Amino acid sequence: MDVTTTQVARGLHFVYTTLANWVVLTDGDEVALIDCGYPKHLPQIRASVRAAVGHDAPVRTVLVTHAHADHIGTAARLVAEDGTVVRCSPAEVAGVRREEKYQVSIGEIVRHPRPAVLRWAARAVRAGGLRDVAVTAVTALDGPLVVAGHRVEPLDLPGHTPGHLAYWLPDARVLVSGDALVTGHPLTGVRGPQLLHPMFHQDCDRAVESLDRLTDLDPRWVLPGHGRMLVVGGAYDGEPGWRLPSGEPVEHCGGHVAADLAAAVHQARGRF
């Protein structure tokens, strides 16, 4: 499996995998995640924490963008092994507990019998996509918070699911967009800002409307739930040797570039 961990800012690491992404926030040994992959991503989760901290460390908090199996897949194991606190929007609590489920079914997927769809579905199932991922010990977020030394502001972006959140980290000017705005998915060959295929959204109209809430933000980086990271402001010229603010070379992470977030949103809308 292709896994790339990129330090975007101090104590802030983006983990890209071909199936789903997550973010590692650190402050010394204190570790928080935003999303936590499919159930079978646990070894990759542990490896990404080691890469970020320099050694094994327990995950104290998982902030959830939304209750899909590719975003909360390892949460129950983390709760059991690390005593992790799992948090999400009030409207997503029932989804994380699996009292409600707004996720595309196998029946819906096989209505789109293209080879790319079936290949992706097989990989998602192998990654544990059909397992029970319920987390009962989940608590609702009621506003901005500080986790692992980072101020984090939840943004309501319903549509993909009823309680989907993005997370704005104002100090690093990073937007963790979850599945409200992505830059790629194994289903399509399209790269760059986009919305997921309509079958993945609980309410497509709301998913499109929610994009408006992003356009006032002025991020330097957008870290999506699927696809490579988006560099905003044209700082990244794609040349070998270009470096992240942390000093790390970026050419291996294959980021996309947008002039500003409004332009990225416009592009995503145009492709939907």
Ligand SMILES: [Zn+2]
């Ligand atoms: Zn999703």
Ligand SMILES: [Zn+2]
């Ligand atoms: Zn997803």
